[in-house]
Amino acid sequence: MALTQSKKLGLTGKILIGMAAGIIFGLLLRNLFPGSTFVEEYITEGLFNVIGSIFISSLQMLVVPLVFISLVCGTCSLSDPSKLGRLGGKTILFYLFTTAIALSMAILVALLIHPGNASLASEQIEFSAKEAPGLAEVLINLVPRNPIQAMTEGNMLQIIIFAVIFGFAISHIGERGKRVAALFSDLNEVIMRVVTLVMSLAPYGIFALMAKLALTLGVETFGSVLKYFLVVLGVLLIHAFVVYPSLLKVFSGLNPFTFVRKMRDVQLFAFSTASSNATLPVTIETAEHRLGVDNKVASFTLPLGATINMDGTAIMQGVATVFIAQVFGIDLTITDYAMVVVTATLASIGTAGVPGVGLIMLAMVLNQVGLPVEGIALIMGVDRLLDMVRTAVNVTGDSVATVVIAKSEGAFDETTFNDTQAGKTAGSFTEQVNAELKS
Template structure:
């Protein structure tokens, strides 16, 4: 009986157990040993930090090779320049469209609910912010001067550009190109296999991440910005479970319920890691094996989405702008809000899919409309929690766009999408790993 139950416990169940167990462990230790130097040094910054960091690093280790190899494979099959241009145009247009919707909705709801309290402005607000890149620099830096350096630095936009050019060249050199393409196809299989092996760490890594979060979250700061927190959270949930499913139904005719059910693993990973890039291996695997998207589309739209599609971050920026303006008693005009929408939408192109980067881009948005950047200190205490939720929203948006575009390109298997067991056999992380162990 125990063996049967263990067999039924899938990746989602193990992740949930890891998340819940980590949170309970952190809260219990925090209540039993408040202000303990030993706990902070050996548990919070020791064991939990080491295990959680190893898990994140193991996922990030795969991002550059996965993106480069997958994109080369996908681009090799798009030998027609018009196909590549059409796919890129659709992808970017869809991402910018959903980001603009997210920002507009966030600003409107924040104005209606009015989360800001002017008395908070008297609190100590210190925040050292890195300078956000200008739009011109983002465009200039699209093309890598040194592709190897771009890979070592993890510059995703430059890697994407180089991989697309490389793959396009491979598809146009005849028989030799076919040999190179076959090599990259084999390498892609190897990388995906490595992903399945690393998934064995997932429950333990997520337990450590959640435990550390529960031990370090500043409850006082959380209480002072409770209204802001719930406004952002509410808009994020509306965008994830109302806007995205509506767009999926309108543009593809597919079942939103099937999509959301199959996205649970990806959303939980994104929530746990707070990094679109770290979640990318899981997102690509799910899109291809669970949602039925062809590799030539998924390998292009998902890495691009992890780099430029930041709807969750845009929602935070919209609500935070209104919140900070209200805290400091500054009235913004309709023109100012329009500038926020345009600036934050374009800024999403240069936003990296890593934890905490939204605060850096928020500084640029605040400067654009003349708001004090120091106001960011008010929301830092709860931003980690919101960062986790908005990352889950981001990867959901990436996957919606991927399914919609794949359907429009005829690169979509609807049978796989509607099959509740698809990807749970040969394509599933946990089943492959378990099969390896049994062998």
């Protein structure tokens, strides 16, 4: 009987076991061999670091070809410029709307709970923020001077712009365009098969990532900022499991519980990798095969969301702004808080292609309202765990927006959405991954 149950264990179960086993194993090593140089050099930074890094790299390897090929395939079917413009407008407006909600809620909860402690200001804190690009530079950099260089550097906004233009051109050259479109459709199937193979390694990669995290995360860092950590975590969970399902119900009329159940794999991957881009292959597959979203919508909204939709980061910024103001004893006005909402919401698009975007955006917000940027150093110790949760929230928001927009565009299969077994049939992505895991 035990063997039969083991064979039925799917991708979600394998990932959960990998996460739990990694954390337990890491904590055991940490407590059995405290301060061990061998454990640090050969296990933490050696074995676990190598396995975890290879897994993350294998996911990131797929992002550029997946985004480019999927977007070209999707745009090919949107030959009407007004339809493409409408889709883009709806997507960006929905993302900005949810980001504004996230920020407002984060600020309100932080003001009510008051996580900041003025005694922390006496600590030696230093933080050097990178300079964020200006609006003109952001707009200029949207269009790639060299598309191949944009792909090499992983500049997602530039890749998206080029892919949309390229796919739109394919749809306007008649029969030759149809042949090219068919080629990209075949390439899309190939890249999805590669995704299947990589996902089969997920439980092992996640085990290594969680074990390393348990070995390296300093428990002492929680003491001084525990209240901040809990406030951010609480708001993130409310946004993911209350706000998003409510928006889904209001704008589409769909069952939010069905949506949440089908998002488990995506959320687990996002939590484990702390990267929306690395999770993108799983997000696209889930949207199309489990949630019933047409490829022409999913291939556009999800890569864009992974690039510009940062509700989880916005929540961190809102709470962090209030926290740092309270630590340094600085009173912010209603106007200041309004500026925080506006600045951070617009910055979620403006700084999308910049490395370390979360801290850069927070530095921008703090400068906007006259708060010391050095205060960021206070929260960096617990930011790694929060980053994992933020990423899970972000991909959930991307998927909610995708379902809502697909429903409004008539590019949604409600039967697939309501079918609990959708995406689990023979030959499907999930079934292929589970087959790889059992073999």
